[in-house]
Amino acid sequence: MKKLDLLYEGKAKKVYKTDEEGILIVDYKDDATAFNGQKKGTIVGKGAINNRMTNHVLRLLEKEGVPTHLVEELSDRETAVKAVKIVPLEVIIRNVAAGSFSKKLGIEEGRKLLCPTLEFSYKDDDLGDPFINRYYALALGLATEEEIDTITRYAFKVNEVMIRYFDSIGIELIDFKIEFGRLEDGTIILADEISPDTCRLWDKETREKLDKDRFRRDLGNVEDAYAEVFKRLGIE
Ligand code: TMP
Numbered sequence: 001m002k003k004l005d006l007l008y009e010g011k012a013k014k015v016y017k018t019d020e021e022g023i024l025i026v027d028y029k030d031d032a033t034a035f036n037g038q039k040k041g042t043i044v045g046k047g048a049i050n051n052r053m054t055n056h057v058l059r060l061l062e063k064e065g066v067p068t069h070l071v072e073e074l075s076d077r078e079t080a081v082k083a084v085k086i087v088p089l090e091v092i093i094r095n096v097a098a099g100s101f102s103k104k105l106g107i108e109e110g111r112k113l114l115c116p117t118l119e120f121s122y123k124d125d126d127l128g129d130p131f132i133n134r135y136y137a138l139a140l141g142l143a144t145e146e147e148i149d150t151i152t153r154y155a156f157k158v159n160e161v162m163i164r165y166f167d168s169i170g171i172e173l174i175d176f177k178i179e180f181g182r183l184e185d186g187t188i189i190l191a192d193e194i195s196p197d198t199c200r201l202w203d204k205e206t207r208e209k210l211d212k213d214r215f216r217r218d219l220g221n222v223e224d225a226y227a228e229v230f231k232r233l234g235i236e
Pocket residue numbers: 092098099100101175176177197198199200
């Protein structure tokens with residue numbers, strides 16, 4: 001497969017065209033941003049860790065019946081994926097109160113929720129990805145009712161599989177964000193990274209933060225946290 005022109009550069013990834021119909025190459029960067037790009041930095045080694053971790057988790061999810069965009073890992077930082085039209089919804093699942101949920105509701109971080117929650121944000125950087133519900137999504141034509149049902153079902157399934165998997169490597173899955181895309185024929189598939197950038201991951205015993213909150217909040221040992229998660233995956 002040949003890597004062709006750059007199609008799109010985001011905050012943490014570049015996407016390239018390829019010589020194969022319907023296939024793109026994602027190239028993960030070490031760049032890190034927070035607060036909608038207001039805070040910028042570099043997390044050395046992050047690109048490779050996020051690429052390899054994402055693929056490891058996506059393979060597991062595929063085995064458990066969640067369709068994903070993964071085609072083939074090409075190098076430490078590059079992966080071939082199926083081209084999709086992204087559904088402009090950020091889907092956030094939470095198991096434990098943290099981040100914007102804790103802030104908005106005045107609930108201390110770390111309180112276990114009675115059941116997992118799901119929320120949607122409208123994916124729009126200019127608006128700062130505002131919180132919306134399924135009625136907004138329907139009213140704005142962001143997705144159909146059937147698509148929202150499918151996305152909701154897959155998101156909870158991803159949560160179930162990931163809670164179990166991370167628990168087995170000593171990590172508590174606090175929350176995460178995922179995005180979905182449509183193939184040409186309209187099939188909905190998971191089309192996102194799954195990494196310490198997009199999940200809150202706490203050590204199960206000490207509840208030490210092993211994710212991007214270390215960067216967002218200037219907690220130090222950012223690279224160490226990413227490396228620790230990667231080590232626990234046992235994929236070297
Ligand atoms: P939040 O508590 O800030 O709303 O974040 C919830 C989860 O979503 C957390 O695991 C981090 C992830 N996330 C992203 O992946 N991208 C983003 O732009 C934001 C704000 C959060």
